[in-house]
Amino acid sequence: MERVLVVKNILDANSKIAQENKKLFAAHNLFVLNLMSSPGAGKTTLLEEMGRALSGTCSIGVIEGDIQTSIDAERVAAAGLTAVQIETAGACHLDANMIQNALAGLDLAALDLLVIENVGNLVCPAEFNVGENSKVMMLSVTEGDDKPLKYPLMFQESEVLLISKVDLLPHLRCNIDALKKAALSINPALVIMEISSYTGQGLDQWHRWLRTKISGE
Amino acid sequence: MERVLVVKNILDANSKIAQENKKLFAAHNLFVLNLMSSPGAGKTTLLEEMGRALSGTCSIGVIEGDIQTSIDAERVAAAGLTAVQIETAGACHLDANMIQNALAGLDLAALDLLVIENVGNLVCPAEFNVGENSKVMMLSVTEGDDKPLKYPLMFQESEVLLISKVDLLPHLRCNIDALKKAALSINPALVIMEISSYTGQGLDQWHRWLRTKISGE
Numbered sequence: 400m401e402r403v404l405v406v407k408n409i410l411d412a413n414s415k416i417a418q419e420n421k422k423l424f425a426a427h428n429l430f431v432l433n434l435m436s437s438p439g440a441g442k443t444t445l446l447e448e449m450g451r452a453l454s455g456t457c458s459i460g461v462i463e464g465d466i467q468t469s470i471d472a473e474r475v476a477a478a479g480l481t482a483v484q485i486e487t488a489g490a491c492h493l494d495a496n497m498i499q500n501a502l503a504g505l506d507l508a509a510l511d512l513l514v515i516e517n518v519g520n521l522v523c524p525a526e527f528n529v530g531e532n533s534k535v536m537m538l539s540v541t542e543g544d545d546k547p548l549k550y551p552l553m554f555q556e557s558e559v560l561l562i563s564k565v566d567l568l569p570h571l572r573c574n575i576d577a578l579k580k581a582a583l584s585i586n587p588a589l590v591i592m593e594i595s596s597y598t599g600q601g602l603d604q605w606h607r608w609l610r611t612k613i614s615g616e
Numbered sequence: 617m618e619r620v621l622v623v624k625n626i627l628d629a630n631s632k633i634a635q636e637n638k639k640l641f642a643a644h645n646l647f648v649l650n651l652m653s654s655p656g657a658g659k660t661t662l663l664e665e666m667g668r669a670l671s672g673t674c675s676i677g678v679i680e681g682d683i684q685t686s687i688d689a690e691r692v693a694a695a696g697l698t699a700v701q702i703e704t705a706g707a708c709h710l711d712a713n714m715i716q717n718a719l720a721g722l723d724l725a726a727l728d729l730l731v732i733e734n735v736g737n738l739v740c741p742a743e744f745n746v747g748e749n750s751k752v753m754m755l756s757v758t759e760g761d762d763k764p765l766k767y768p769l770m771f772q773e774s775e776v777l778l779i780s781k782v783d784l785l786p787h788l789r790c791n792i793d794a795l796k797k798a799a800l801s802i803n804p805a806l807v808i809m810e811i812s813s814y815t816g817q818g819l820d821q822w823h824r825w826l827r828t829k830i831s832g833e
Contacts, residue, residue, distance in 0.1 A: 405622050437655045438738045438767060439759025466739065468765050489769070491708065491739035519767070520739055521655045522683065522708035541758040541781065542656025548685050550655060550736070552706070564758065567787055 413527055416495035420502070420530025427507040430613050431515065433529055435553060436537035438519030441563040443471045444596040445537070445605075446514060450478030452606050457511040457613055462501050464493040464518045471516065481505065492523040495530055511613050521546070525553040533612065539564040540571055544578035547585055554585045559592065561605065566595040630744055633712035637719070637747025644724040647830050648732065650748035652770060655736030657754040658780040660688045661813040662822075663731060667695030669823050674728040674830055679718045681710040681735045688733065698722065709740040712747055728830050738763070742770035750829065756781040757788055761795035764802055771802045776809065778822065783812040 424431045434442050446461060453459060460481045463471040472484035483504040485497050498515060505513070515531060517524040525534070536557040538546055541564055547554045554560065560582055568575060579591055590608070594601035641648045651659050663678060670676060678699045680688040689701035700721040702714050715732060722730070732748060734741040742751070753774040755763055758781055764771045771777065777799055785792060796808055807825070811818035 437736070438763055439654065439756075465766050467768055470762055470766065491737070518739070519654070520708070520737060522735070522737055523740070539656075539758065541756065541784070545685075545687055546655055549682050549687065551684055567758070567784065570784055570787060
């Protein structure tokens with residue numbers, strides 16, 4: 400019981416700071432995405448593609464969450480995005496307090512979109528709101544079609560599921576229809592897009608979704 | 617500081633139970649593996665292959681850790697292994713106490729090898745000893761060659777790194793030599809094997825390693 404109470408206190412404290420972040424984002428008319436997935440599903444590669452496709456028409460900031468290294472911040476900065484790196488020093492997710500601290504490194508007034516790239520982990524990040532407008536998750540087809548049923552929380556919490564690496568489907572035993580059906584059984588409102596950052600498949604649809612959100616429609 | 621103390625107390629309590637598990641395993645002359653990876657790296661498929669290759673000559677038990685569902689226990693049982701499922705109900709890793717409770721469902725005296733398939737997560741499972749003799753991690757080539765530097769703890773803690781899904785390398789930008797070099801920079805003693813459960817590549821080497829460990833050489 401003591402451990403449950405501790406977890407509840409941590410989540411309550413997190414919620415309070417997440418609300419503060421949310422107010423700050425609203426004051427700057429900023430659309431904020433919390434991008435989550437397992438390690439290596441393709442979050443950073445997607446951000447690089449977003450940089451190429453969108454940075455001419457809107458200003459995108461990125462907060463990179465990693466346990467160690469600033470590899471990802473360097474990659475997205477090279478793609479024309481404004482990046483801040485959080486090294487969590489072992490922590491397996493980002494929380495609202497880490498985001499609040501990182502915001503000091505960004506000029507929010509100059510941004511149209513802020514993407515928070517969470518630590519690669521299909522479990523813990525979904526438990527922590529950070530003040531975002533929308534949670535978006537990626538699942539690569541290489542991870543298998545059984546993942547929605549085995550890791551339901553992130554599918555429940557997300558507004559969009561990006562099924563990534565669909566160019567690899569011919570080489571896998573993954574049944575993408577079963578995957579989508581399982582995801583919708585957990586969250587019937589989930590918006591699902593099939594994408595490949597290698598071939599470009601589905602990226603136009605994703606960028607359209609982002610533009611609509613940024614313009615506040 | 618309070619939060620750090622709580623984490624320390626949890627880890628201390630875990631270590632105590634892990635020691636009890638370890639004694640019990642030793643009393644039964646049982647070799648116990650803690651198998652860890654991101655979601656979908658191929659742990660369960662590898663266990664199915666191990667069932668086919670080894671169950672004629674040794675008796676293998678499996679404790680399946682999942683947040684939800686008993687899909688994996690059913691899969692490995694169908695491959696001829698004795699399986700017990702732990703549903704962690706949200707927890708992102710297995711701990712020594714969960715294992716201690718699950719052991720009641722297994723006849724340890726009848727087993728030569730016990731594999732604990734951890735929750736799919738490249739971060740948290742590496743923090744919790746469960747009394748195992750050896751930690752083995754899998755990383756699929758689809759996850760990318762930057763993962764050792766970004767998620768160092770599991771690479772540090774593991775005795776073996778199984779690089780899985782190498783049959784997909786021709787379709788990826790993953791540099792497997794860079795991956796191995798990065799892993800060895802974190803843990804120079806790491807035993808690395810390249811495997812594919814689809815083509816069978818590397819499985820003989822893995823099964824030989826297991827047989828040596830089981831026979832206590």
